[in-house]
Amino acid sequence: MAQTVFAPWTDPQQKPLIEFRNVTKRFGEFTAIDTLSLDIYEREFFALLGPSGCGKTTMMRMLAGFETISDGEIWLGGQEIGSIPPNKRPVNMMFQSYALFPHLSIWENIAFGLKRESRDKDAIAARVEEMLRLTRLTKFAKRKPHQISGGQRQRVALARSLAKAPKLLLLDEPLGALDKKLREETQFELMDIQEKTGTTFVIVTHDQEEAMTVASRIAVMDEGRLVQVATPPVIYEQPNSVYVAGFLGDVTVLEGKARKAGDVYELDWAEGQPPLRCVSPLTLSNGQTGYVAVRPEKVEIHRNKPEDDNVLRGKVIDIGYLGNLSTYHVELGNGQIIKAQNFNTERDTRRSFTWEDEVWVNWTDRCGVLLEG
Amino acid sequence: MRRFSWFNATSLTLGFAFLYLPMILLVIYSFNESRLVTVWAGFSTKWYGELFRDQEFLDAAWVTVKVAVFSSTLATILGTMAAYVLVRAGRFLGRTLFSGMIYAPLVMPEVITGLSLLLLFIGIGLDRGVFTIVLAHTTFSMCYVSVVVSSRLSSFDRSLEEAALDLGCSAFEAFRLVTLPIIAPAVISGWLLAFTLSLDDLVIASFTTGPSATTLPIKIFSAVRLGVSPQINALSTILIAIVTIGVITTSIITKRASQAQARDEQAAIRAED
Numbered sequence: 011m012a013q014t015v016f017a018p019w020t021d022p023q024q025k026p027l028i029e030f031r032n033v034t035k036r037f038g039e040f041t042a043i044d045t046l047s048l049d050i051y052e053r054e055f056f057a058l059l060g061p062s063g064c065g066k067t068t069m070m071r072m073l074a075g076f077e078t079i080s081d082g083e084i085w086l087g088g089q090e091i092g093s094i095p096p097n098k099r100p101v102n103m104m105f106q107s108y109a110l111f112p113h114l115s116i117w118e119n120i121a122f123g124l125k126r127e128s129r130d131k132d133a134i135a136a137r138v139e140e141m142l143r144l145t146r147l148t149k150f151a152k153r154k155p156h157q158i159s160g161g162q163r164q165r166v167a168l169a170r171s172l173a174k175a176p177k178l179l180l181l182d183e184p185l186g187a188l189d190k191k192l193r194e195e196t197q198f199e200l201m202d203i204q205e206k207t208g209t210t211f212v213i214v215t216h217d218q219e220e221a222m223t224v225a226s227r228i229a230v231m232d233e234g235r236l237v238q239v240a241t242p243p244v245i246y247e248q249p250n251s252v253y254v255a256g257f258l259g260d261v262t263v264l265e266g267k268a269r270k271a272g273d274v275y276e277l278d279w280a281e282g283q284p285p286l287r288c289v290s291p292l293t294l295s296n297g298q299t300g301y302v303a304v305r306p307e308k309v310e311i312h313r314n315k316p317e318d319d320n321v322l323r324g325k326v327i328d329i330g331y332l333g334n335l336s337t338y339h340v341e342l343g344n345g346q347i348i349k350a351q352n353f354n355t356e357r358d359t360r361r362s363f364t365w366e367d368e369v370w371v372n373w374t375d376r377c378g379v380l381l382e383g
Numbered sequence: 384m385r386r387f388s389w390f391n392a393t394s395l396t397l398g399f400a401f402l403y404l405p406m407i408l409l410v411i412y413s414f415n416e417s418r419l420v421t422v423w424a425g426f427s428t429k430w431y432g433e434l435f436r437d438q439e440f441l442d443a444a445w446v447t448v449k450v451a452v453f454s455s456t457l458a459t460i461l462g463t464m465a466a467y468v469l470v471r472a473g474r475f476l477g478r479t480l481f482s483g484m485i486y487a488p489l490v491m492p493e494v495i496t497g498l499s500l501l502l503l504f505i506g507i508g509l510d511r512g513v514f515t516i517v518l519a520h521t522t523f524s525m526c527y528v529s530v531v532v533s534s535r536l537s538s539f540d541r542s543l544e545e546a547a548l549d550l551g552c553s554a555f556e557a558f559r560l561v562t563l564p565i566i567a568p569a570v571i572s573g574w575l576l577a578f579t580l581s582l583d584d585l586v587i588a589s590f591t592t593g594p595s596a597t598t599l600p601i602k603i604f605s606a607v608r609l610g611v612s613p614q615i616n617a618l619s620t621i622l623i624a625i626v627t628i629g630v631i632t633t634s635i636i637t638k639r640a641s642q643a644q645a646r647d648e649q650a651a652i653r654a655e656d
Contacts, residue, residue, distance in 0.1 A: 076545055096548045109546035113564045122560075123550030156644065174550070 016226060017241075018051035027052040027087055027178065027210055028073070034081035035068050035234075042068045044234040045082065055204050055211045057221035059257070060231035066214045069231075070180050073212065074103045087177055097126075102176040106183040108167040110155040116166050117142075117151040123174045141169040144203060161192050168200075172207060181213040185220060197223045218258045222246070230254050246305075252381050255303040260337075262309075262349050263381075268300035274375050277302050280344050287319045290380035301381040308377035309350035311338055311363060312370045321372040322348065326363050338363060340371050406623060413616035420611045430613040431621075440618065443602040447582060450513060450598060454520035455577035461521065462528025462577075463570055467558075469529075470536040488526045496523055497590030504591060511593030519591040520581040527580060528573035535569035575633070579626070 018024040026049035035043040042065045050056045058066040071077040072084060075096030083090050091099060102123070110119055120141050124134045142148045145165040150158050155166065164184065171179055184200070185193045201224055204211050215221050221228050222242045229239045230253075238250045249255040252263055264286060266279030276285040277300055286302045294300055315321060327347070328339035331354075338350045348371050352362075363369060413431075417424035434440055469482050488496060500519045504511055543565070547557035563570070585600040592601065599618075606615055 074545075074549060076548075096545070097551045097553060101549075103546070103549045105542045105546055107540055107542050109540065109542040111543065111546075111561055111565075122547075126551035126556070170546075170550070 032082040057225035102171040287375040306349040306351035451581040458525035462525040466533035493586040524577035
C-alpha cells in the first residue's frame with residue numbers, strides 16, 4: 011500500500027529533477043528571491059502559492075530562462091541551467107495570457123515549437139494530431155486563436171507547450187482567465203493530462219483552492235522566501251505559521267501566553283475567558299507567546315453549554331449562507347469573533363441559529379493548531 | 384432624431400469648400416480646351432495627351448517613383464529597427480535623450496534639414512543626384528515610420544516573443560516569425576506614409592538634388608514659375624486620383640479585415656453554446 015503513494019520527497023534515494031541552491035534574485039535594490047533552496051521531483055505537480063509580489067512568478071521565469079539568477083544555482087536534471095538561454099532549455103511554459111500567435115492557426119501554433127527542432131513533416135503532423143486529440147481540439151485545428159473560446163484557447167496553449175515533450179512544464183496562472191465553473195473542470199483535466207504525459211508540472215497561482223486541488227506539494231511563499239513546503243493536507247491541517255494558516259482557507263487565530271498543563275498546552279488568551287487547550291508536538295516555554303488557529307468547520311455551535319474543551323460563550327452577529335454550509339460569526343463577551351461552520355445537511359429553510367442568538371462554541375483540544383508565530 | 388439645422392449645413396459647406404474648392408477648380412481646368420488657365424473654352428482631354436508625350440515630365444515622374452520606393456523602404460527598415468530597440472530595450476541611461484533624438488526631425492524645419500544634408504554631402508564630396516535624395520528622404524521619413532511602428536509595438540504583448548523563445552526560436556527567428564507578421568500592418572502603413580512624404584517633398588529634394596535628378600515636385604514648381612500651364616493641371620489631377628484611390632483601397636482593406644474578424648468572433652461565440 012505504501013508503495014502506491016507518490017511521495018518521492020520522503021525518499022532520500024530519489025534525485026530531484028529541479029534544485030534551487032541558495033538562489034537569490036535582485037532587481038536593483040529590491041530582493042525578489044532571498045537565498046532560497048528547493049527540490050522538486052520528477053512527475054510532481056508542484057504549486058508555488060503566494061500573494062502577488064511574493065516572488066513566485068520570478069521563480070518560474072528563472073526556470074524558463076527569462077530572468078537571470080543574481081546568486082546561487084538552479085539545476086535541472088543534473089545540469090546547471092543558469093547560463094543556458096530559454097530556447098535551449100528542455101523546459102516549456104504556458105503563459106498567463108496564453109500568448110497564442112494570432113497570425114497562425116491552432117494547428118500551426120501547436121506545430122511551432124516542433125518545426126524549430128525538426129524538418130520531418132510527417133513526424134510533426136503526427137505529434138500535432140496527437141496533441142489535438144489529447145486536448146480535444148481536433149475540430150478546431152484550422153481556426154485562428156481569436157475564433158475559439160477562452161477555454162479552448164487555454165487548451166491550445168497547453169497543447170503547444172506540451173508538444174515538444176518537455177522535461178518540465180511551467181504554468182503561469184493557467185486558469186486565471188476562466189470563469190469559476192470552467193476553471194474547476196479544467197483543474198481536473200490538467201491533472202489527467204499531467205498523469206497521462208508523466209511530465210513534471212510547476213504551477214504558479216495565487217488561488218489557494220486551485221493549488222490544493224491540483225498539486226502534489228505546495229510551496230507557500232512570502233516576500234521571496236518559502237514559508238512552508240508540504241502536501242496540501244499538511245499545509246491545511248498542520249500549518250507551520252500564522253501566515254500559512256491565514257493564507258489557506260478560513261481561520262480564527264487567537265494570541266496568548268502558553269503554559270504546559272499535563273500532556274497539552276493551555277493558552278491564556280483573555281481575561282475572564284477560559285484558557286484554550288491544545289495538543290501540540292511543539293515545545294513552548296511557560297509564558298511564551300503562542301497562537302491557537304482553528305478552522306471554522308472544526309468549531310461546533312450549540313444552544314446549550316456543552317461539557318467539553320474550549321467552550322466559549324457569545325452571540326451570533328453574522329451569518330453567511332453558502333447553500334451547502336453556513337458560516338456563523340460569533341462575538342464573544344470581549345469582542346473577539348470566532349468563525350464556526352455548519353453543514354446544512356437537512357433541506358429545511360428554517361435555520362437553527364439566527365442573528366443575536368446567545369450560543370456556545372467549542373472545539374476539542376485536537377482541532378486547534380498551536381503556532382509559535 | 385437629428386433635425387436639419389441651417390447652422391450645421393452652413394458649417395459643413397464652408398468647411399468642405401475650404402478644403403476642396405481649390406482642388407475641384409484644378410481638376411475642372413485640367414479638362415479645359417484653352418491654353419489660358421483661367422478662361423473656359425470647352426471640354427478636352429488634350430492636355431493629358433500632351434503630358435504623356437512630354438519626356439521631361441515622364442523622366443521626372445520616374446525619378447520621383449524611384450526615390451520614393453528606395454527611400455521609403457530604407458526608412459521602414461531603419462525606422463522599425465529604431466522603434467524596436469526603443470520600445471524593447473527597457474530603461475537605459477540616456478533612453479529619453481535617444482527617443483527625443485529620433486522624434487526631433489519631425490518638428491525640425493525642412494529648410495534646416497535640407498541645408499544641413501547639403502552641407503554634409505558637399506563636405507564628404509558626394510555627387511548630388513538620385514542617391515543623395517534617397518538618403519535625405521530616408522533621414523526625415525524614418526522618424527515617421529518609427530513613430531507609427533513604436534506605437535504598435537508598445538501595445539504588443541511581450542509574452543508572444545517569450546513564447547517563441549520558449550519554443551526554441553533564436554531572438555532573430557522570434558522577430559521574423561512572430562513579431563514582424565503581427566506588426567506588419569503598422570510597418571506597411573509606415574512604408575506608405577514614408578512613400579507619400581517622399582512623393583510630395585519639394586524643399587529637401589531641391590536642396591539635395593543635382594542636375595541629373597529632377598523630381599516631379601521640383602519640375603512642377605519650376606514649370607509654374609514660368610506660368611501655370613494646363614499640363615500641370617492634368618498632372619496634378621492624376622496625382623490626386625492616385626492618392627484618392629490609394630486611400631480608398633486602404634480603408635476598404637482595413638474595413639474588410641475588421642469585419643472578417645468580427646464575423647469570426649461571432650462564430651466562436653456560437654461554437655461555445
